[in-house]
Amino acid sequence: MISTDRVAAVELLRKGDLVALPTETVYGLAAKALDSTAVAKIFEAKERPRFDPLIVHLPNREWLGRIVDVPAGDRQLIGKLVDKFWPGPLTIVLPKREIVPDIVTAGLVTVAVRLSEHRVFGEIVGELDEPLAAPSANRFGRVSPTTAQHVLDELGGRILLIVDAGPTEHGIESTIVAVRDGKIAVLRRGPITHEQLSQFAEVSSVVATPRISSPGQLPSHYAPKTPLSLIDNAEDFFPRKNQRVGLLAWHARRGDLHLAQRRTGHRRSLKFAAVRSLSEGQDLREAAANLFRHVRELDALGLDLIVAERVPSRGLGAAIMDRLARASHR
Numbered sequence: 001m002i003s004t005d006r007v008a009a010v011e012l013l014r015k016g017d018l019v020a021l022p023t024e025t026v027y028g029l030a031a032k033a034l035d036s037t038a039v040a041k042i043f044e045a046k047e048r049p050r051f052d053p054l055i056v057h058l059p060n061r062e063w064l065g066r067i068v069d070v071p072a073g074d075r076q077l078i079g080k081l082v083d084k085f086w087p088g089p090l091t092i093v094l095p096k097r098e099i100v101p102d103i104v105t106a107g108l109v110t111v112a113v114r115l116s117e118h119r120v121f122g123e124i125v126g127e128l129d130e131p132l133a134a135p136s137a138n139r140f141g142r143v144s145p146t147t148a149q150h151v152l153d154e155l156g157g158r159i160l161l162i163v164d165a166g167p168t169e170h171g172i173e174s175t176i177v178a179v180r181d182g183k184i185a186v187l188r189r190g191p192i193t194h195e196q197l198s199q200f201a202e203v204s205s206v207v208a209t210p211r212i213s214s215p216g217q218l219p220s221h222y223a224p225k226t227p228l229s230l231i232d233n234a235e236d237f238f239p240r241k242n243q244r245v246g247l248l249a250w251h252a253r254r255g256d257l258h259l260a261q262r263r264t265g266h267r268r269s270l271k272f273a274a275v276r277s278l279s280e281g282q283d284l285r286e287a288a289a290n291l292f293r294h295v296r297e298l299d300a301l302g303l304d305l306i307v308a309e310r311v312p313s314r315g316l317g318a319a320i321m322d323r324l325a326r327a328s329h330r
Contacts, residue, residue, distance in 0.1 A: 002148045002162045006120065009163050010127045018045055018158075020137040020151045022165040024118045025089050025173050025191065026144040026292070027151050028057070028134030029159070030125075036101040039133050043103075045158045048140040053106040054133040055091050055174070056113045059125045067113055067131060068094035074179045080200050081179070087117035089174040089191040104133055114174055120165040136173060137162075143224055143299065143327070144292050146171050153296075171289035172319055189319035191288070222292070222327045224299035228306045230328050237307055239271065246298040247272040248308035252282055274301055284316040291320055295327065 009019045013030065016038040021030045029046060031038035033056045043050055056067060061082065064070070070078055071094070078092065096111035105111050113131075116122060125132050136144040138154040145151045148164035155162075175190030177197065184197050186205045197203045226246070231237050239245040276294035278287035298306050308324050311317045 001160065002152060002164050004164055005161070006124055006127075006163065009124050009161055012161055013124070013128055013130075013132070016041075017160055018042065019124075020145075020148070020155065020159055020162040021121050021124060021132075021134060022118055022148075022163060022168060023057075023116045023121050023134070024169045026146055026168055026171070027137040027148065027162075028121075028132075029137035029151075029155070030057075030132040030134040032128075033057075033104055033131040033133040034099060034101065036103050039101060039103050042133060042135065045155060046135065046138070046140045048135070050103070051106050052140075053108055053112065054104050054135050055176075056100065056104060056111055057121070057125060057132045057134050058113055058115050059129050059131065061086065061115060063131060064113065067097060067100060068111060069097055070094060071179075074182065077182060077184075077201055078179050081177075081184075081197075082115075084200070085192055085196075087115040087122065089117075089170055090114060091174045091176040091188075091190075093176060093178040093187065110178075112176060118165070118169075120163060124163070141223055143222055143295050144173060146289075146292050150293075150296060167289075167293070169289065170285075171291055171293070172323055175319070189322045191316065191319065193315045194318065195315055222295075222323050224295050224306060224327065226299050226303050226306050228295070228308060228324070228328045230310055230324055231307045232310055234272070234307065234309055239305070243305060244273040244301075244303045245271075246274040246301060246303045246306045247276070248294055248298065248306060249275055249277045250279075250282065250287070250309040250311045252280065273303055274298055278311070278320075284311065284320065287311060288316050288320055291323060 012019050018041050019030050031042050091112045091114040093110050093112045100111050137151040138145050146168045148162045151162045170191045175192040176188040178185045184201045184203045311320050313321050
């Protein structure tokens with residue numbers, strides 16, 4: 001059920017049930033993080049493998065020391081990151097305390113924590129006054145939800161309540177970092193960029209690891225049912241005969257009609273069956289906010305293929321390309 005009833009959301013969470021909640025990144029599937037039985041329901045509803053750890057969302061900063069053991073040598077740097085980016089879309093991986101159940105961390109000795117800036121999420125977790133585990137509210141490996149309707153499409157019949165607060169702001173999941181020996185390692189790209197983090201310390205990016213050390217590190221993720229391929233420029237792409245192709249466009253053009261049609265003999269035929277533009281003004285923040293919504297729209301059209309134009313891998317573009325690369329991994 002889609003509703004705006006926050007009181008009902010708190011009551012369900014207190015009882016150990018699942019509730020889909022809006023965050024500033026994507027909609028999350030929430031349960032009490034310190035309740036192993038409640039957390040197990042997340043894995044069941046999402047069909048998520050138990051080896052993939054979850055992010056813990058804190059009610060406030062005071063909970064940080066209760067959940068993690070902040071390393072003394074990195075305390076100052078972590079404090080600066082928290083001061084700058086919390087509440088907000090930055091997740092930090094730190095050594096966990098025993099209070100955190102192993103099911104949350106997939107048996108790892110670390111836990112990923114963040115403090116959401118979304119007003120509705122903040123009110124609910126604040127009233128509950130307990131941390132929430134809240135991965136994206138979709139079936140495992142699928143396109144992340146940025147509206148309440150997306151959650152219903154994914155998890156309808158599996159959860160009791162979806163709290164609707166409109167479309168999410170950022171449209172992609174949080175940046176995940178680990179802080180070690182005065183350096184910042186980016187484990188998953190997101191709204192907080194490499195450039196922003198580099199103001200505080202040396203930054204490196206962990207693109208792939210043989211062993212999962214945080215959420216969001218699987219090579220194949222965020223995938224539509226329709227095969228998706230990356231291309232440089234749609235002008236140079238031509239579908240096979242009778243192939244219905246959708247375009248996720250980045251490059252600015254005079255209009256979709258000029259792009260979407262080509263002359264073949266004496267007839268006018270569609271080059272692309274459907275076109276969605278990430279951002280007419282090539283604004284990376286707008287593109288990130290539109291990304292999953294447009295992929296879902298194209299995926300619903302019964303196409304043979306979706307092609308996505310690459311965006312510049314700078315700033316937020318690196319996070320967009322990370323999602324597109326994983327969506328195209330088969």
